[in-house]
Amino acid sequence: MYLCINFCILLYYVGTRAEVRLPPSITHVEQPQYFHDGKDVYMFCEAHGVPKPRFMWKRNGIVITKNDFMEFDPVLGNLTISNPTSREEGDYQCVAENKWGTSLSTVTPLVYVRLDPFSEVTEPKTYSVKEGESVSVRCENIPESRPGPIFSWYYKTIGTDKSETSQIKERDSLAIDVNGTLHLLNAKLDDGQPGQVYLCGITNKALDTIFLGSETRITVEENTQVSSTKPKLLTATHEVTEVIGKPVVLQCIFGGSPVPDIKWFSSSGVELVTDGVKYSVDKFGRQLTIKNVMEADEGSYSCVASNGEARANIKLNVTSPPIWTKTIISRHAVEGDDVTFNCKARSAVGERPVSITEWYINDEALNLQKEAENGRQIELNPDQTTLTIKEVSRDRDIMCIQCRLSNSVGSVFKDGFLNVLKPIKIWSRPPNTIIYNQEEVVDFSINATTDPSRTIDRKWFLNNNVLVPYQPYFEYDSVTGTFLFHPTLLKPENLEAMMGQYTCQLSHPDQTVNVTFTLKTNDTLAPPDVTTDSTSDPEKATSNIYIIAVMCGVLILAIAVVVIIVLWKQRNPKAVYNLGAEEKKNYNLTPIDELETEELRIDTLNTLYGSKHSVYSASHDAYASNTLNRSYDAYASNTLNRSYDAYASNTLNRSQDPYAGNTLNRSQGPYASNTLTKPQDPYASNTLTRPQHPYVQ
Ligand SMILES: *[C@@H]1O[C@H](CO)[C@@H](O)[C@H](O)[C@H]1NC(C)=O
Ligand SMILES: *[C@@H]1O[C@H](CO)[C@@H](O)[C@H](O)[C@H]1NC(C)=O
Ligand SMILES: *[C@@H]1O[C@H](CO)[C@@H](O)[C@H](O)[C@H]1NC(C)=O
Numbered sequence: 120m121y122l123c124i125n126f127c128i129l130l131y132y133v134g135t136r137a138e139v140r141l142p143p144s145i146t147h148v149e150q151p152q153y154f155h156d157g158k159d160v161y162m163f164c165e166a167h168g169v170p171k172p173r174f175m176w177k178r179n180g181i182v183i184t185k186n187d188f189m190e191f192d193p194v195l196g197n198l199t200i201s202n203p204t205s206r207e208e209g210d211y212q213c214v215a216e217n218k219w220g221t222s223l224s225t226v227t228p229l230v231y232v233r234l235d236p237f238s239e240v241t242e243p244k245t246y247s248v249k250e251g252e253s254v255s256v257r258c259e260n261i262p263e264s265r266p267g268p269i270f271s272w273y274y275k276t277i278g279t280d281k282s283e284t285s286q287i288k289e290r291d292s293l294a295i296d297v298n299g300t301l302h303l304l305n306a307k308l309d310d311g312q313p314g315q316v317y318l319c320g321i322t323n324k325a326l327d328t329i330f331l332g333s334e335t336r337i338t339v340e341e342n343t344q345v346s347s348t349k350p351k352l353l354t355a356t357h358e359v360t361e362v363i364g365k366p367v368v369l370q371c372i373f374g375g376s377p378v379p380d381i382k383w384f385s386s387s388g389v390e391l392v393t394d395g396v397k398y399s400v401d402k403f404g405r406q407l408t409i410k411n412v413m414e415a416d417e418g419s420y421s422c423v424a425s426n427g428e429a430r431a432n433i434k435l436n437v438t439s440p441p442i443w444t445k446t447i448i449s450r451h452a453v454e455g456d457d458v459t460f461n462c463k464a465r466s467a468v469g470e471r472p473v474s475i476t477e478w479y480i481n482d483e484a485l486n487l488q489k490e491a492e493n494g495r496q497i498e499l500n501p502d503q504t505t506l507t508i509k510e511v512s513r514d515r516d517i518m519c520i521q522c523r524l525s526n527s528v529g530s531v532f533k534d535g536f537l538n539v540l541k542p543i544k545i546w547s548r549p550p551n552t553i554i555y556n557q558e559e560v561v562d563f564s565i566n567a568t569t570d571p572s573r574t575i576d577r578k579w580f581l582n583n584n585v586l587v588p589y590q591p592y593f594e595y596d597s598v599t600g601t602f603l604f605h606p607t608l609l610k611p612e613n614l615e616a617m618m619g620q621y622t623c624q625l626s627h628p629d630q631t632v633n634v635t636f637t638l639k640t641n642d643t644l645a646p647p648d649v650t651t652d653s654t655s656d657p658e659k660a661t662s663n664i665y666i667i668a669v670m671c672g673v674l675i676l677a678i679a680v681v682v683i684i685v686l687w688k689q690r691n692p693k694a695v696y697n698l699g700a701e702e703k704k705n706y707n708l709t710p711i712d713e714l715e716t717e718e719l720r721i722d723t724l725n726t727l728y729g730s731k732h733s734v735y736s737a738s739h740d741a742y743a744s745n746t747l748n749r750s751y752d753a754y755a756s757n758t759l760n761r762s763y764d765a766y767a768s769n770t771l772n773r774s775q776d777p778y779a780g781n782t783l784n785r786s787q788g789p790y791a792s793n794t795l796t797k798p799q800d801p802y803a804s805n806t807l808t809r810p811q812h813p814y815v816q
């Protein structure tokens with residue numbers, strides 16, 4: 120039993136959570152750049168998504184299947200390559216997938232680190248140089264190195280018991296260039312000691328081993344005649360191509376005696392010196408480093424030896440894979456929106472333009488025809504840099520979207536997603552105008568719902584000022600939207616400030632909807648006890664008619680009573696009594712009953728008729744002025760005004776609503792029924808029953 124309840128709760132939980140939808144998106148990939156023989160390679164991938172995405176890996180574009188040397192966890196997203204060899208080198212990419220889409224990471228190369236020892240050379244090479252002159256000693260039989268080689272040179276003393284190897288430091292008269300060649304710029308007898316050989320060493324940044332090449336001898340001939348030699352260019356980097364953002368190294372090596380000094384100049388003739396920011400001149404002036412090379416750095420550089428006795432020009436070509444100008448940004452759209460994704464890039468200055476944008480949906484090349492068959496309305500602009508999905512639907516259009524752009528240097532790739540949310544829907548809200556009625560609680564409640572992955576944040580404004588709903592005279596619940604105003608808890612003098620335009624801004628990060636209405640006093644022609652609600656409520660409206668009818672009845676009754684009294688008074692000897700009083704003066708007293716003369720009879724009848732007539736017209740007055748005016752008031756001005764308010768502002772507000780989807784929902788929802796019932800209901804019955812009632816009678 121307990122288990123069952125638990126299970127049911129779990130089912131309910133899962134059921135509720137299934138409402139939240141989120142396509143996968145890879146947030147983090149960790150992958151080594153290099154790997155060595157025998158050392159396990161470990162990489163992992165992280166992604167968001169609801170339901171939780173599952174992972175795969177691709178190598179050179181092909182999905183990896185579990186095998187003897189590769190293992191991955193589709194839930195955790197990690198991959199282990201045991202005992203890797205050059206066979207596992209390649210371009211790796213993580214794939215995260217759930218029922219809403221497929222997200223891809225950027226392809227990243229995994230490079231197998233290699234550096235073979237130098238091959239054995241049979242004959243050690245010997246270089247001869249005259250004292251004071253220069254010599255360049257090549258590093259022979261350089262083995263392949265990945266990543267690129269780093270060179271160094273060593274002395275080795277031979278012929279003694281203890282053979283010693285020590286690294287050669289560069290100095291003003293000794294240079295090692297980027298290709299590994301050793302240059303003696305101004306040879307000394309010391310450089311060619313018989314018991315000493317030179318060895319070229321090679322390593323790379325992924326290794327901590329140095330391999331040494333074969334032994335090379337240098338012999339220096341004594342030269343007493345020449346004390347100085349002119350500067351002579353030994354080597355220079357002629358053309359350098361580098362990618363934006365990387366450092367670039369330019370080298371010029373001049374021989375001569377004395378050792379020439381070197382100055383560097385930009386193409387505009389400005390001397391470049393170490394500035395701690397962008398440029399640095401090192402290795403006794405022989406090397407210029409530009410940190411963080413930029414497009415503007417492209418151009419010609421020159422190195423000048425000993426004030427112009429020798430020089431070299433170096434061309435720097437700054438290149439780049441496509442540079443993004445606009446890229447895919449993941450979107451949480453609301454149902455019915457049109458969503459646009461951009462994918463645009465340019466090439467570096469002076470390079471061939473970028474290829475046309477390639478679009479992918481869930482890792483599959485975009486096929487507009489196929490998408491149209493699936494009911495998706497996808498449009499591309501003429502240069503294909505903009506993709507628009509029209510009227511997105513939560514059931515059809517949640518997806519991952521990718522694009523790739525290429526040029527002669529490389530390609531760039533971007534992954535993103537389109538998530539579609541249920542819109543903010545207003546189920547109930549206050550009417551557009553609330554007439555304030557003393558002592559009555561005013562209901563500002565707004566019931567709204569939205570996507571299960573979002574919560575609505577409510578902000579209230581009164582006459583465009585922020586309204587804090589946490590007050591003693593308010594009853595507020597920010598979650599359900601219940602909001603009651605108790606005017607009785609407010610000081611009467613503060614009441615006026617509570618009138619005006621109320622706005623509730625319902626929002627979450629991806630949608631905002633405003634609900635606006637007005638609270639005002641019955642300052643115009645409004646009778647105190649009629650509120651907008653009563654006109655929109657047919658039952659109340661009928662009860663009002665009933666009250667008026669009853670009042671009319673009472674009035675008629677009163678008139679009838681007056682008529683009866685007057686009639687009765689006519690019959691009564693009141694008039695005769697007056698007459699009798701006159702006659703008393705004449706001492707000719709006759710009781711009324713006995714006055715039987717024709718003259719008196721007609722007289723009396725005339726009086727009676729006259730009074731009857733006056734009572735009649737009085738009652739007519741009462742009708743005309745009282746009843747008619749009242750009913751005119753109540754219906755013509757009051758109801759009409761109100762209905763005008765209700766309609767006009769309703770319609771206007773709706774058309775002002777920023778979200779088309781919302782407008783649609785609302786006109787279909789609780790408001791449509793309002794609008795429809797209002798003209799048919801209180802009006803029809805009013806106008807029909809009203810004129811027929813007191814007048815026809
Ligand atoms: C993935 O990571 C977990 C925990 O870190 C580990 O136990 C598991 O062996 C890993 N699996 C793979 C294939 O790397
Ligand atoms: C290094 O070698 C390349 C190609 O062999 C050459 O273009 C470049 O100028 C050399 N650099 C130096 C500094 O000698
Ligand atoms: C620079 O290098 C790129 C890529 O190798 C090439 O396409 C371009 O033509 C070069 N530019 C110049 C000015 O040499």
Ligand SMILES: *[C@@H]1O[C@H](CO)[C@@H](O)[C@H](O)[C@H]1NC(C)=O
Pocket residue numbers: 580583622624631633777
């Ligand atoms: C919603 O109302 C607030 C406060 O009056 C206003 O600042 C905002 O611009 C309105 N937003 C829309 C979409 O009308």
Ligand SMILES: *[C@@H]1O[C@H](CO)[C@@H](O)[C@H](O)[C@H]1NC(C)=O
Pocket residue numbers: 546566567599600
């Ligand atoms: C809001 O409206 C919905 C839909 O009509 C209803 O299910 C829900 O109970 C209402 N919530 C409140 C707090 O009135």
Ligand SMILES: *[C@@H]1O[C@H](CO)[C@@H](O)[C@H](O)[C@H]1NC(C)=O
Pocket residue numbers: 557641642643645646647648
């Ligand atoms: C508004 O209603 C109150 C209470 O019924 C009443 O006292 C007041 O006279 C009314 N004001 C106007 C202007 O009709």
